[in-house]
Amino acid sequence: xxxxxxxxxxxxxxxxFVPSHLNFGAYVLQKxxxxxxxxxxxxxxxxxxxxxxxxxxxxxVNIASSLSRLGVKQGDVVAIFSENRIExxxxxxxxxxxxxxxxxxxxxxxxxxxxxxxxxxxxxxxxLSGELYKTQYEVIENTKYIxxxxxYDDAEMRSNCLHFKELSEKHVDIKSGNYFDFKGTxxxxxxxxxxxxxxxxxxxxxxxxNLIVSSQQPMMTDRDLTPLMIxxxxxxxxIIRILKEIAFGRTTVFLPKYxxxxxxxxxxxxxxxxxxxxxxxxxxxxxxxxxKDFDISSVKIVYSGGAPITPESIHQLKSRFPHMNVLQGYGxxxxxxxxxxxxxxxPREGSVGRIVPGNIIKISDPNTNKTxxxxxxxxxxxxxxxxxxxxxxxxxQNDYDAEGFYKTGDIAYYDQDGYFxxxxxxxxxxxxxxxxxxxxxxxxxxxxxxxxxxxGVTGAPDTLAGELPTAFVVKQANAKVTExxxxxxxxxxxxxxxxxxxxxxxxxxxxxxASGKILRRELQALLSKQRPQKxxxxxx
Numbered sequence: 001x002x003x004x005x006x007x008x009x010x011x012x013x014x015x016x017f018v019p020s021h022l023n024f025g026a027y028v029l030q031k032x033x034x035x036x037x038x039x040x041x042x043x044x045x046x047x048x049x050x051x052x053x054x055x056x057x058x059x060x061v062n063i064a065s066s067l068s069r070l071g072v073k074q075g076d077v078v079a080i081f082s083e084n085r086i087e088x089x090x091x092x093x094x095x096x097x098x099x100x101x102x103x104x105x106x107x108x109x110x111x112x113x114x115x116x117x118x119x120x121x122x123x124x125x126x127x128l129s130g131e132l133y134k135t136q137y138e139v140i141e142n143t144k145y146i147x148x149x150x151x152y153d154d155a156e157m158r159s160n161c162l163h164f165k166e167l168s169e170k171h172v173d174i175k176s177g178n179y180f181d182f183k184g185t186x187x188x189x190x191x192x193x194x195x196x197x198x199x200x201x202x203x204x205x206x207x208x209x210n211l212i213v214s215s216q217q218p219m220m221t222d223r224d225l226t227p228l229m230i231x232x233x234x235x236x237x238x239i240i241r242i243l244k245e246i247a248f249g250r251t252t253v254f255l256p257k258y259x260x261x262x263x264x265x266x267x268x269x270x271x272x273x274x275x276x277x278x279x280x281x282x283x284x285x286x287x288x289x290x291x292k293d294f295d296i297s298s299v300k301i302v303y304s305g306g307a308p309i310t311p312e313s314i315h316q317l318k319s320r321f322p323h324m325n326v327l328q329g330y331g332x333x334x335x336x337x338x339x340x341x342x343x344x345x346x347p348r349e350g351s352v353g354r355i356v357p358g359n360i361i362k363i364s365d366p367n368t369n370k371t372x373x374x375x376x377x378x379x380x381x382x383x384x385x386x387x388x389x390x391x392x393x394x395x396x397q398n399d400y401d402a403e404g405f406y407k408t409g410d411i412a413y414y415d416q417d418g419y420f421x422x423x424x425x426x427x428x429x430x431x432x433x434x435x436x437x438x439x440x441x442x443x444x445x446x447x448x449x450x451x452x453x454x455x456g457v458t459g460a461p462d463t464l465a466g467e468l469p470t471a472f473v474v475k476q477a478n479a480k481v482t483e484x485x486x487x488x489x490x491x492x493x494x495x496x497x498x499x500x501x502x503x504x505x506x507x508x509x510x511x512x513x514a515s516g517k518i519l520r521r522e523l524q525a526l527l528s529k530q531r532p533q534k535x536x537x538x539x540x
Contacts, residue, residue: 008371010418013357014385016213022186024211025060025097028247032057035249042086042246043253045228045266051086053249056093061174063094066167070148072125074099077191079123081105081132081140083256084233087152087164089242091127092233096189096208103191103203104234107132111139113201118143120203120392121191127164130155186210188389192236192333203392210336213358213385214240215247218343220327225273225300228266229254230281235513237306240337241276260284264294271298278306278516279313282326283447283454286316287476297323301345305329305338307517308422310444311350328352330422334406335359336386340420351419352412358386362405363413366426369401377413377423381405428520430459431466435497439469439520442500445493446471449486451479456510458523460502470502472523474510505530 019027035041037054044050051059072078078095080102082088095102103121105114107129114136122145128136130153137158140146149161157163186209193201227245229252231238245252253270255262258281266272275281282304285291302317302324314326329341330352339361342353355361362371363378372378383405390396400406411423423438430437439457446455454474459467471490475481483504491499511522 007362008373009360009362010355010414012355012359012361012384014360016216016358016385018209018212022208022212023097023099024189024208024215025064025093025095027208027212027215028093028243029057029060029097031247031249032060039249040251042089043251043270044084044086045253045255045270046262049086053246056090056246058171058174059090059168060093060097061172062170063090063167064098065172066170067094067098067100067125070125070162070167072098072100074187076100076125077103077121077123079103079105079118079121079126079128079146080234081107081126081128081136082152083107083129084229084238084254085129085152085256087127087168088233089246090168091150091164092239092243093246096211099187099189101188101191104193104239106193106232106234108232111136114139115143116200117193117203118145120193120201124148125150127152129153133161191392192239193234194333194391202394204333205389205392206333206336207389210386210388211243214336214338215244217244217338217356217358218341219244219248220274220301220303220343222273223250226250226270227252227274227276228263228270228272229276230258230263231276231278231306235306236333236337237276237278237331240331244337260288260290264288264291264296267296267299268294272296273298273300275299275302277302277304278512279304279309280454280512280516282309282313282317286313286320287453289477296321299324302326303329305331306513308352308424308440310440310447312444312448314349316448329356330410330412330420332408332410334388334408335382335384336388339380339382342419348415348417348419351415351421353420354418355420359384360405361420364401364405366407372413374416375413377411379426380408380410380412380420382408428458430457430469432459432469432497432501433465437467437469437498439518442469442471442490442494442498443518445490446473446486449481449489451476451481452486453477453479454510456518456520456523458520458527460527462502465501468502469498469500470527471500471504472507472510472526473504474507 032053035053040050041053042051092102124147126146127150152164186207188205189208190206191203233239327342329338331338338356340353341356360383362381366379409426414420442457443455453476456472460470462468486504487500511519
């Protein structure tokens, strides 16, 4: 249970079981051995491939032993570069167990993104899919970091390559498995890349204790609700949630990538009860023209995370699907996943829930550092057992306040019952003539238009006003809505300073991170390309 002190600091429960070995892989292995060994743990909804909890336990020990024979040592970095697949989870758990450090590269990375991520973690070993091996090998090899590649698929292999089966099928007695003794000192076990919504991604160092605590945080405990996961496991939301599901012992269905028809077919086939999604999928569900062709009545809970979802979108979803209940969470890479979460089947509208165990939160004035009280919006600052170790190769002095709280850059407030409400990010607020305009608020209004499929908002520079709210819009198929129609539609629903004075630009797709956060820096770049001429001074 959370509690609030007189100082305005809110504490989540800090009592957890922490094994003496302080190895997350060993902790999960012990959990696996308590589950029914013949129970299905993971199902690939696209290929129908399955694996049981008992098989996962055996594969972890097999692969970890093989890694040791390859020369992988404590502190070595091992990378995974692949779409979601069963081998992905097996590799990650084995690396944790071995004492090495795991890192993940998003399979949608551009050449520049991949090169940048490689330069942060400098992995010695890489597990990857055959397709990415074919298309990205030259980019990876040019960095000179990788000593050995392990392929998940059959492909023409170079001399520095192994096949995954060579590592996973060398049977080891599970009772003789060994792991490093950290002697009570948490060690880094994972490098995750921050979403990079406002700049290049940073490598966040997560340790074994962070993950052990995170995996014990409460979950929706109805085991009869089969979850479906689509978030890439290279993202924080994706990897933390799948690790928690495995430790929890619930059969989980996943998909390697998103395709609307495949997604709906999978819900229907496996009678999915719990959807773990980013906000764009909620918009897809209530705006989809083909969802009526599928039976998705099994879905009881839609859990939204990774980016804000507005009350308007929730109302639209529930209007179309009254049997669905939407729960929200707020989290970040730096807190090893969730910071607040709503696990109550009667959520408070607009809220991202209450503090999650392992966290300590305060709301601060970002200018004066004063701790604020109930109902006062300010910067979210966090610390606790799940707080990361810092960024690779970066001076963190300015990232913490005097009390050791990490400055998140997110603006929020909490109510008298401890429910939190996210306003926006400090860097993303648009400043129009001294007024603050929240991009997510305008996006919610625009998404209500029946001819709009998706939207993103940012500020266009202006010599008099500072910034002009500007919308990027994806039209519904065959829609003929115009820029002026959207401007007028918004003007009728918002305060004068929130109007789209920067206009509307139509796109085929809104640029987003894997977790669904809008990449506003890319919108800014598109803005300069679309309208490279100097913007005129604004008019009232």
